[in-house]
Amino acid sequence: xxxxxxxxxxxxxxxxxxxxxxxxxxxxxxxxxxxxxxxxxxxxxxxxxxxxxxxxxxxxxxxxxxxxxxxxxxxxxxxxxxxxxxxxxxxxxxxxxxxxxxxxxxxxxxxxxxxxxx
Amino acid sequence: xxxxxxxxxxxxxxxxxxxxxxxxxxxxxxxxxxxxxxxxxxxxxxxxxxxxxxxxxxxxxxxxxxxxxxxxxxxxxxxxxxxxxxxxxxxxxxxxxxxxxxxxxxxxxx
Numbered sequence: 001x002x003x004x005x006x007x008x009x010x011x012x013x014x015x016x017x018x019x020x021x022x023x024x025x026x027x028x029x030x031x032x033x034x035x036x037x038x039x040x041x042x043x044x045x046x047x048x049x050x051x052x053x054x055x056x057x058x059x060x061x062x063x064x065x066x067x068x069x070x071x072x073x074x075x076x077x078x079x080x081x082x083x084x085x086x087x088x089x090x091x092x093x094x095x096x097x098x099x100x101x102x103x104x105x106x107x108x109x110x111x112x113x114x115x116x117x118x
Numbered sequence: 119x120x121x122x123x124x125x126x127x128x129x130x131x132x133x134x135x136x137x138x139x140x141x142x143x144x145x146x147x148x149x150x151x152x153x154x155x156x157x158x159x160x161x162x163x164x165x166x167x168x169x170x171x172x173x174x175x176x177x178x179x180x181x182x183x184x185x186x187x188x189x190x191x192x193x194x195x196x197x198x199x200x201x202x203x204x205x206x207x208x209x210x211x212x213x214x215x216x217x218x219x220x221x222x223x224x225x226x227x228x
Contacts, residue, residue: 104169
């Protein structure tokens, strides 16, 4: 089965760093784009950016450029989303998703809930 | 890069048909046949219902269909069922080589 398994929920303080993960299995991980999506409490979906694991080509949506870092390690079939200094407004559920080309997200992870609170 | 425009809510009775619109620009919806639609039930991950404007993934009911005219894409659900009640989001590829979602539409099945 094709699946994406994300790391578990996190509770952090403002200013702390964080790296969450998304591990793919059941397919050729390197050759599909992986995107990250934010969903703030009670709000809609927002594309943050997308990465091609084979060469780490990364595209960020303007709102997230410079705010997060997206990376991937094809040797362990895992994509990452990283913050260097969290803010309370980063509290959200973060989903990773495998896309068909740079288009439809056909496989989704289960989501990682990040809570940032002092 | 602005979010695509969707109605905040739509409603229908079981058995009826509804259509959800998704309006963008020539830089996204109108410029590419890369519009997809997602269904999200509360507390669950989104699920793709339509991709590349009109294509339905294996396992998705043929009651779901997609179309596009100019800068507006549409999702039609026929024969509404109670389990169709959910939030629906459109998404499009953009000229910036990124993806953008619509604001989401809450479907209520009365």
